[in-house]
Amino acid sequence: MTVPYPPQTFRTTRRVEFSDTDAAGIAHFTAFFRYMEQAEHELLRSVGLSVFMQVEGQEITWPRVSSKCDFRSMAKFEETLEIAVTISRLGEKSVTWSFHFTIGPRDVASGEITAVCCRVNPDGTLTSTPIPPLFLTKLRPFLTPDS
């Protein structure tokens, strides 16, 4: 797969809301997992896609199979996190999103979400399926070259 270099990076921000903080006075660690998913969905919207979408008469969705985050400094109420999103792996049926959180020059956290492409069956169950070409074309520019 020929990947453009450097890859495209999607950038967004999230303010630490009061409801995201905990009694230690900082954004609770679970908030970063919400921020990651929100940034993923925002990237999808930015290229005309959605995490729930009809593709060729088929409802496609992306259940998460794993997620992780490393925390290097703390984020306080009303601070604004800058979030950089790339794709570290684009497999036949799955995608691994990478997220890097900073506040100005400060490194805050980095994490990943791996999601598998599924079609929704008529009975509501899910079956993994190759990523449709529409998604591949629009996601590939975000793939990091060493992937």
Added chain:
Amino acid sequence: MTVPYPPQTFRTTRRVEFSDTDAAGIAHFTAFFRYMEQAEHELLRSVGLSVFMQVEGQEITWPRVSSKCDFRSMAKFEETLEIAVTISRLGEKSVTWSFHFTIGPRDVASGEITAVCCRVNPDGTLTSTPIPPLFLTKLRPFLTPDS
């Protein structure tokens, strides 16, 4: 409607989890709305019902039409809230749940959730419907007499 006196009160507890707290060091006010709904669902389970349920071949659910809570003292991390649940109004198509939160002798909060009985249509939309007799029979004992 003949209501037994005194009404039955459903009692449960919720510990304030760390993820429920905020930077002020107390349970965030939105946590109480989650606790209320959880207590409502727990009451329903205790009498063999569920907030999503097939009744006479019809899927019944209870969207919320209003909710409120008054806060009188603060709840800290790891404190255990005792929650008393009654019903303050049982209409033809709606129910108003009442919740009272205490920690030992301390009055913490009280609130309400009003939910309307709906059937789920084949297309997923909802239509309000009279509360099925099965629900009325099981909920009436919790109705406060001055309702």
Added chain:
Amino acid sequence: MTVPYPPQTFRTTRRVEFSDTDAAGIAHFTAFFRYMEQAEHELLRSVGLSVFMQVEGQEITWPRVSSKCDFRSMAKFEETLEIAVTISRLGEKSVTWSFHFTIGPRDVASGEITAVCCRVNPDGTLTSTPIPPLFLTKLRPFLTPDS
């Protein structure tokens, strides 16, 4: 108190994030309470204030004493809520924020948060205190005239 007519309305938006939705496919009712608080804090920032702030050498904060919300229609994943914020009551020691949620022409919800002005004591406890003139001056334009 002479209140300008019409009052100033603070407007912001919130997209319904996937983590805000529930198994009924809509924004969970507790999400609206988070949105209300976030809009309140955003209004405060827009006039140079914060919900946690040093005023005349005194830390000032605003614990919630009550909140309520009425729900009139449902908000789905990725819909954008427009939120209009005014103040319906500005007392000596408390403020009642009013919020109206719409999606385009559709009326979605309206709610209130009442917060009491407190100073933070050296031991971390709170004592209610008259709203500082700095806050009164900056909040008064948002007061609705029939308050």
Added chain:
Amino acid sequence: MTVPYPPQTFRTTRRVEFSDTDAAGIAHFTAFFRYMEQAEHELLRSVGLSVFMQVEGQEITWPRVSSKCDFRSMAKFEETLEIAVTISRLGEKSVTWSFHFTIGPRDVASGEITAVCCRVNPDGTLTSTPIPPLFLTKLRPFLTPDS
């Protein structure tokens, strides 16, 4: 370090609450991170400890430095997750908690939280510090032998 074999496993449960679900009808992936932390805190309480605690005149707390979770099947509203907690690594200054989620015979998810032992300085900042003997003694029985 001599570790008892087999290690002690702490077991607890969490019901999937409606507010934990998302529009896909299952527990949102971020809920598992909350469940993990709640189980960690419950284990600590079960041996007389707390995640915020005075030890030898020093406030000790445990900020998270990383967390991850792998998801293998879905958990629906009102299902009860059984959670098994052990410790996979007990370092000089950090602990890695391991969590395994099942619903009856079904494997649902497994994850980890790594937290570093810190003392709270008078100015509120944190400094990493060796795990106090009180904690080591009470945590060691949960350490898996191949750690």
